Amino acid sequence: MKREPNVPIAVIRQRALYNALREAIGKRIFLLSALFPFMIVGNVWSVKEDFVFIEVSSSQSKKLENEMVRLKIDDIEVFYFEGDGPKIQTTS
Numbered sequence: 893m894k895r896e897p898n899v900p901i902a903v904i905r906q907r908a909l910y911n912a913l914r915e916a917i918g919k920r921i922f923l924l925s926a927l928f929p930f931m932i933v934g935n936v937w938s939v940k941e942d943f944v945f946i947e948v949s950s951s952q953s954k955k956l957e958n959e960m961v962r963l964k965i966d967d968i969e970v971f972y973f974e975g976d977g978p979k980i981q982t983t984s
Contacts, residue, residue: 913939916973923971
């Protein structure tokens, strides 16, 4: 893939994250964030502008479980969404 001339790397990164998160709509996701909440497992509901909306099924804060959270895409450090590979573990 050839890099577009004069496009900052931050813009390219944000586009790639946005596209990957749009692909994850309707799927379970595990993510680590730079800010609280630091860890979330849930279902991706939508991606709008530079935010992702997730219905939380598990987090380090019980108050967030079964709630909808809005996270700024730039604050996401790592994420994995379920596809053909390994499934995200559920808590019981």
